[in-house]
Amino acid sequence: QKEVEQDPGPLSVPEGAIVSLNCTYSNSAFQYFMWYRQYSRKGPELLMYTYSSGNKEDGRFTAQVDKSSKYISLFIRDSQPSDSATYLCAPGAYNFNKFYFGSGTKLNVKP
């Protein structure tokens, strides 16, 4: 079983839509949860970082963590064409030396 599972998409939505991106993980020791955004021909960049269950909001982006079901989500409100990218979830633990990533969900926001 993979440590982190993520639907690869692609997910295509019209501009202005609410987008929901999801991951599940298997390791109950995970303590922090990151989301990275990766544009084509670029490296991933940090988008959101949270370490507790519940919601964390930053502008149009909301990260949601449910540790009891090992389920993490990223919501994008009022999606824009500039949000078109691949989104990678990255849960982990502070006492782990390694980083873990989901395989990424490709999002296309159509004008």
Next chain:
Amino acid sequence: EAQVTQNPRYLITVTGKKLTVTCSQNMNHEYMSWYRQDPGLGLRQIYYSMNVEVTDKGDVPEGYKVSRKEKRNFPLILESPSPNQTSLYFCASSSGVGQPQHFGDGTRLSIL
């Protein structure tokens, strides 16, 4: 500007010809790592380094070598490249485990 710099960005080479991909960061980060990214498989960690002279295997270390002689540099060495190492490679650095990573823009390797 804080950045991770990888070179080369693109390389086409042949089986068995040793190559090195360089990685340098200017953030004084202790933790550095190499990943390969393949369709459907996502980012997989090859090697990581917790500090100078301290390196360890990630999930897919076979066929790769690394060294960390200076804090800022973390080269990836393919001593005898094979076609199954054709991939997109990323170097990343962070201030420590559990901290957000800064990624380079990637190196696309094609091994013929």
